[in-house]
Amino acid sequence: MTKDADGTVTGLIATNEAGDYVHYKASKGVIMCAGSYGGNEEMVDYFCYPTMAHFIKTYNAYNSKASDTAPVTTDEKMDDGVGHKMMCWAGAIMEEIDPSYQAWSIDGYSFAAPLAVNLQGKRFFNECFSSLSTSFPIFELPEQNNYVWQILGSDTFNMPPLLPIPGMTREIMDMIASSSEYYEADTIAELAEKIDIDPAALTATVERYNEICKGGKDEDFGKAPWHLNPVDTPPYKAFKENYHFYGMSSGVKTNNKLQVVDKDWKVIPHLYAAGNCVGWRMGSGYQNVVPGLCNVYAAVHGYFAGKNCATEN
Numbered sequence: 145m146t147k148d149a150d151g152t153v154t155g156l157i158a159t160n161e162a163g164d165y166v167h168y169k170a171s172k173g174v175i176m177c178a179g180s181y182g183g184n185e186e187m188v189d190y191f192c193y194p195t196m197a198h199f200i201k202t203y204n205a206y207n208s209k210a211s212d213t214a215p216v217t218t219d220e221k222m223d224d225g226v227g228h229k230m231m232c233w234a235g236a237i238m239e240e241i242d243p244s245y246q247a248w249s250i251d252g253y254s255f256a257a258p259l260a261v262n263l264q265g266k267r268f269f270n271e272c273f274s275s276l277s278t279s280f281p282i283f284e285l286p287e288q289n290n291y292v293w294q295i296l297g298s299d300t301f302n303m304p305p306l307l308p309i310p311g312m313t314r315e316i317m318d319m320i321a322s323s324s325e326y327y328e329a330d331t332i333a334e335l336a337e338k339i340d341i342d343p344a345a346l347t348a349t350v351e352r353y354n355e356i357c358k359g360g361k362d363e364d365f366g367k368a369p370w371h372l373n374p375v376d377t378p379p380y381k382a383f384k385e386n387y388h389f390y391g392m393s394s395g396v397k398t399n400n401k402l403q404v405v406d407k408d409w410k411v412i413p414h415l416y417a418a419g420n421c422v423g424w425r426m427g428s429g430y431q432n433v434v435p436g437l438c439n440v441y442a443a444v445h446g447y448f449a450g451k452n453c454a455t456e457n
């Protein structure tokens with residue numbers, strides 16, 4: 145990025161395909177939309193608290209699209225925070241609240257909130273919460289892992305939709321069993337052995353959970369009654385629910401025109417931000433009960449930042 149003596153942003157220096165530097169002079173302004181900083185370990189360590197930083201660095205989904213038919217074809221770093229750094233060089237400041245981020249557990253949402261236990265075989269949250277909310281207690285667990293075990297019986301019940309994939313549990317079970325780590329046993333104690341959990345602890349948890357389900361009121365964690373389905377029909381099943389980090393939603397401070405501001409809230413002339421470079425848009429938590437929120441922000445910011453930049457300078 146380039147700026148003149150009074151701090152007005154004047155353009156960018158980029159590298160073309162031949163490796164030559166090209167100086168783009170921006171008469172109207174620069175819109176920074178270089179993505180998040182989730183792939184920059186130094187920035188993650190600086191801005192995130194330790195357990196969150198560990199989760200982000202260890203369990204990120206940046207290569208989740210890689211497969212034999214669609215391999216990753218570039219070693220270019222994703223989300224390296226270079227946009228945030230350039231803007232800070234121009235005088236911007238990062239938001240100061242705990243950074244918000246996206247995490248998701250696809251396998252978790254495939255079922256409608258069944259019993260979930262930690263590695264001690266204990267239930268520890270309301271399984272209906274969004275997978276972002278439940279990722280917090282998961283990465284705070286002593287093991288600092290990224291998964292819980294979902295425990296189900298074999299009865300076929302109508303799934304109340306958590307995401308819009310209603311259907312019969314058995315069909316969903318078959319689908320998930322083919323893609324996620326999955327075990328089956330005739331008793332809860334045997335199932336516990338298979339997933340390396342203390343059999344007595346898991347048996348006690350299932351007994352308590354069944355008691356709750358039969359009473360129709362979750363006095364332990366307040367799960368909605370229509371999600372209380374007892375685990376009482378063998379063979380019993382354990383599905384691993386993995387959580388992954390997808391990206392930071394945290395960036396620099398801007399005003400409502402997407403103009404980037406400095407530490408005194410003064411506009412840095414001709415500098416705009418969009419998408420994951422923009423701070424203060426999610427509070428400290430991305431709500432994935434509104435799917436697509438991040439992509440929508442990126443598109444809407446891009447539109448308004450472009451319009452404001454073109455018409456106001």
Ligand SMILES: Cc1cc2nc3c(=O)[nH]c(=O)nc-3n(C[C@H](O)[C@H](O)[C@H](O)COP(=O)(O)OP(=O)(O)OC[C@H]3O[C@@H](n4cnc5c(N)ncnc54)[C@H](O)[C@@H]3O)c2cc1C
Nearest residue numbers: 177178179205226390418419420421436437438439440442
């Ligand atoms: C696996 C996965 C699943 C997701 N699922 C969802 C979802 O279901 N719903 C949702 O809303 N969001 C989802 N997201 C998040 C969403 O994709 C991002 O929040 C969104 O793409 C952010 O848009 P952006 O334009 O800010 O940044 P990006 O889409 O990251 O675009 C930034 C661009 O800038 C380029 N760039 C970076 N640095 C430079 C540089 N120095 N010079 C030139 N170019 C540069 C990058 O190559 C990239 O093309 C998902 C993310 C991941 C990783």
